[in-house]
Amino acid sequence: MTQRRTHALAAALVLPLLATVPAQAAAPPGHRHHVDCSAQGTGDGSVQRPWTSLAEANAHPYGPGDKLLFKRGTTCTGTLQPQGAGSAAYPFTIADYGAAPGRAVIDGNGAHDAVLLANTRYLRLTRLEITNAAAPGTERNGVRLRLADYGAAKGITLDHLSIHDVRGGDFKTLTGSSAIHVAVEGTTVPSWYDGLDIHHNDIRDVDREGIYFKSRFSKRDLVGNQQDPNAYPGAWTPSLRVRIHHNTLTSLAGDGIKLDTTSGARVDHNRIDGFQLRSKAANAGVWTFNTDDTLIEYNEVSGGGGTKDGMSFDADGASKGTVFQYNNSHDNQGGFLLICPYSGAKTLDTVVRYNVSVDDGARLIQNCWGPILNTQIYNNTFVNRTTVPAYLVQDDAGSPATTQHELSIRNNVFVNEGASGGYAFKNPTPGLSFSHNLFHGIAMTRPNPGGLTADPLLRPDLRLGAGSPALTAGTVIADNGGRDWFGNAVSATSVPNIGAYEGPGVN
Numbered sequence: 001m002t003q004r005r006t007h008a009l010a011a012a013l014v015l016p017l018l019a020t021v022p023a024q025a026a027a028p029p030g031h032r033h034h035v036d037c038s039a040q041g042t043g044d045g046s047v048q049r050p051w052t053s054l055a056e057a058n059a060h061p062y063g064p065g066d067k068l069l070f071k072r073g074t075t076c077t078g079t080l081q082p083q084g085a086g087s088a089a090y091p092f093t094i095a096d097y098g099a100a101p102g103r104a105v106i107d108g109n110g111a112h113d114a115v116l117l118a119n120t121r122y123l124r125l126t127r128l129e130i131t132n133a134a135a136p137g138t139e140r141n142g143v144r145l146r147l148a149d150y151g152a153a154k155g156i157t158l159d160h161l162s163i164h165d166v167r168g169g170d171f172k173t174l175t176g177s178s179a180i181h182v183a184v185e186g187t188t189v190p191s192w193y194d195g196l197d198i199h200h201n202d203i204r205d206v207d208r209e210g211i212y213f214k215s216r217f218s219k220r221d222l223v224g225n226q227q228d229p230n231a232y233p234g235a236w237t238p239s240l241r242v243r244i245h246h247n248t249l250t251s252l253a254g255d256g257i258k259l260d261t262t263s264g265a266r267v268d269h270n271r272i273d274g275f276q277l278r279s280k281a282a283n284a285g286v287w288t289f290n291t292d293d294t295l296i297e298y299n300e301v302s303g304g305g306g307t308k309d310g311m312s313f314d315a316d317g318a319s320k321g322t323v324f325q326y327n328n329s330h331d332n333q334g335g336f337l338l339i340c341p342y343s344g345a346k347t348l349d350t351v352v353r354y355n356v357s358v359d360d361g362a363r364l365i366q367n368c369w370g371p372i373l374n375t376q377i378y379n380n381t382f383v384n385r386t387t388v389p390a391y392l393v394q395d396d397a398g399s400p401a402t403t404q405h406e407l408s409i410r411n412n413v414f415v416n417e418g419a420s421g422g423y424a425f426k427n428p429t430p431g432l433s434f435s436h437n438l439f440h441g442i443a444m445t446r447p448n449p450g451g452l453t454a455d456p457l458l459r460p461d462l463r464l465g466a467g468s469p470a471l472t473a474g475t476v477i478a479d480n481g482g483r484d485w486f487g488n489a490v491s492a493t494s495v496p497n498i499g500a501y502e503g504p505g506v507n
Contacts, residue, residue, distance in 0.1 A: 030065020073100030108132030140168030224344025287314030310334020317345030341370030392423030405431030416441035
C-alpha cells in the first residue's frame with residue numbers, strides 16, 4: 001500500500017470519530033459580584049476586594065447570569081435597589097457567600113424599603129436576612145416588588161429569606177407596609193407579574209402585612225364601587241402563574257396573605273400563626289380581592305387576634321372562582337370564613353370543601369352585604385371544644401330585598417363540646433340553604449333535609465369512629481375535588497360521608 005493511500009485510509013477512519021465528539025459548550029454568561037459591608041474603603045466587587053456598601057452594589061447594572069453576593073455574618077444598612085434583569089435561561093441571582101455562621105443581613109434602618117426590586121424580570125432573591133425596625137410607625141417594607149409601565153415581569157423568585165421586625169404603620173396601601181409587598185403602579189402600560197414564586201420564607205414580627213398584593217390595573221365591573229379611584233382606565237390585567245407556598249408567617253399586625261388582581265394563583269402549604277394582632281382595621285389570614293380562580297389549599301392558619309374580621313379565610317369583593325380546600329383552621333377569634341362583597345362588588349363561584357376548623361370563635365361563617373353567588377360549603381368538619389361561637393352564620397346582608405345570596409351548606413359536621421346552647425343565625429336571608437349536615441350539641445333552627453343530630457363519634461384526629469352515623473350519610477356532589485382532608489379518594493357517584501373524612505370508621 002502506498003504512503004498516500006495509507007494516509008487517506010487513516011483520515012477516513014478518524015473523521016467519523018471526530019464527528020461524534022460534542023462541541024465544547026460556551027461558558028454561561030454572568031459575573032460574580034461580592035459585597036462585604038464590614039470591610040473598609042472601596043472595592044471592585046471581587047471576592048478579594050469586595051464592595052463595602054449598598055451604594056456600590058446599587059450603582060452597577062446587572063445582566064443574565066450575574067450573581068450579587070453578600071458576605072455571611074455581616075450587615076449592610078440602607079436600601080438594596082439593584083438595577084438590571086436576568087434572562088429565562090440565566091436569571092440574575094441575589095444571595096450570600098462565605099463560610100461564616102449566620103446570614104448576610106440587609107437592615108433598612110427605617111428606610112421605606114430594605115430591598116426594592118423595581119421593573120425587573122428573571123431575578124431570584126434568596127438566603128438573606130432582611131429587617132427594617134428603626135423609626136417605627138411610618139410606611140415600611142422588607143422586600144418591595146414594584147412595576148410601573150413595564151409590561152410582563154416574568155420569572156421572579158423570592159425564597160429562603162428571613163424577614164423580621166418590619167415596623168411599619170397601620171397602612172394598607174399601594175406602597176406599604178409589608179414583609180413582602182407586591183405592587184403594580186403606572187399610568188400608561190398595563191403591567192403584571194408572570195411566574196412569581198414566593199416560597200420557603202420565614203416572616204415574623206411585621207407591622208402590618210405579611211405578603212400583600214395590589215395593582216392599579218384592576219378595573220372591572222365585578223369590583224363595583226370598591227374600585228381604586230387611581231386605577232388605570234384600561235382592561236383588567238391580572239398577574240399570572242403566582243404561587244405562594246411553604247412560607248411561615250408569625251406575629252403579624254394585620255393580614256397574613258392577601259392577593260389582589262391575580263388569575264390562577266395558588267396559595268399552599270403555608271403556616272400562619274398570629275395575625276390581626278396590632279391593627280385597628282379589618283384583617284384575615286388568607287384572602288382574595290378582585291381575583292379569578294385562586295386555589296388556597298394545605299395551609300394551617302391560627303392565632304387570629306381579633307373579631308374585626310379575624311377569620312382564617314376570606315373571599316372578598318370581586319373574587320371569582322376561589323377554592324378553599326384541605327386547610328386547617330384553629331383558634332382564631334374571628335372565626336373560619338368570610339364571604340364579603342360590598343359597595344357594589346360581587347363574590348361568586350366560591351367553593352369551601354374538606355377543611356377542618358377547631359375552636360374558631362365569634363362566628364364560623366360571615367356574609368357581608370352584596371351579591372354572594374353560587375357559593376358551596378361542603379364536607380368540612382367544625383369542632384368547638386373550648387370556644388363557642390355566637391353564630392354559625394352571621395349574615396350582615398341588611399335588607400333581603402337588596403341582597404342576592406346563593407349559598408349552600410351541605411355534608412358538614414358541626415360539633416359543640418363546650419357550653420350548652422348552640423350557634424345562632426344572625427339575619428339569615430333567602431338563598432342560604434342547608435342539607436345533610438350533622439349538628440351535635442347545637443340547636444339547629446333552620447331546615448336541614450337529610451341532616452343528623454347524633455354524636456358523630458369523632459376520633460381525636462377528626463376521623464369518624466366505627467359506627468358513626470355520619471358514615472355514608474351525605475349527599476353526592478359530583479365535582480368534589482376527588483379527595484378528602486386526609487388524602488382518601490372521594491367518589492363522584494357514591495354517597496359520601498358527612499364531614500372532612502371519607503374513609504371507613506376507625507376504632
